[in-house]
């Protein structure tokens with residue numbers, strides 16, 4: 001059989017994915033596909049792990065024993081998500097232990113807004129570099145970021161790499177629990193005049209940070225991801241779906257939706273996945 005060129009191979013492959021085709025193993029991938037897939041999966045894996053580490057102190061600092069258990073469960077879920085993603089990456093040839101040894105996933109920075117500036121050379125999404133200083137921060141992280149992650153994960157659940165779809169189903173369910181935890185607490189704190197001001201203030205911090213995770217509208221990278229079936233929607237569509245849900249919840253709980261301006265330079269080029 002005549003050997004087909006790399007370019008032809010890529011075109012045929014993209015056409016298949018454009019029709020909803022699935023990829024099951026590394027042998028079927030083109031270089032281009034593998035590179036983008038690994039990049040997106042590493043963003044998720046590193047974010048899951050950094051997220052877990054950020055929550056750890058709140059196992060001990062939570063307001064009561066039930067909450068100690070709830071936070072411990074959330075930490076366990078996030079570590080599991082990271083582990084599952086790194087195992088998929090190992091299957092694609094990544095040397096995970098060496099990578100883990102070289103990066104500091106506990107690193108946090110104090111700046112109020114780090115924009116798109118790279119803080120370190122791990123691949124986590126920038127929101128995971130912000131410290132969680134108070135119980136309000138923890139709750140608003142669940143309310144905003146786990147919800148944002150859920151919207152991003154919708155696409156991964158139905159992406160072209162079947163082994164990723166397979167693990168997303170379980171991850172998605174656990175993220176929904178984290179979000180429900182955030183919702184219940186935000187409702188409770190917003191309903192009490194003694195805590196309403198503080199919950200609004202925390203929302204003012206975490207809502208814009210979450211709005212910045214989705215990437216620029218119509219970004220060239222997003223177009224490539226869509227061509228390869230690694231994403232299904234434009235970044236802006238995902239952002240708007242998240243924002244609409246926050247609006248609805250804020251209406252319900254008597255909170256004001258904070259302002260957010262789409263400052264191009266402040267929006268990450270990369271759409272994030274997880275929480």
Ligand SMILES: [Fe+2]
Nearest residue numbers: 048078081275
């Ligand atoms: Fe997660």
Ligand SMILES: [Fe+2]
Nearest residue numbers: 146175178275
């Ligand atoms: Fe989560």
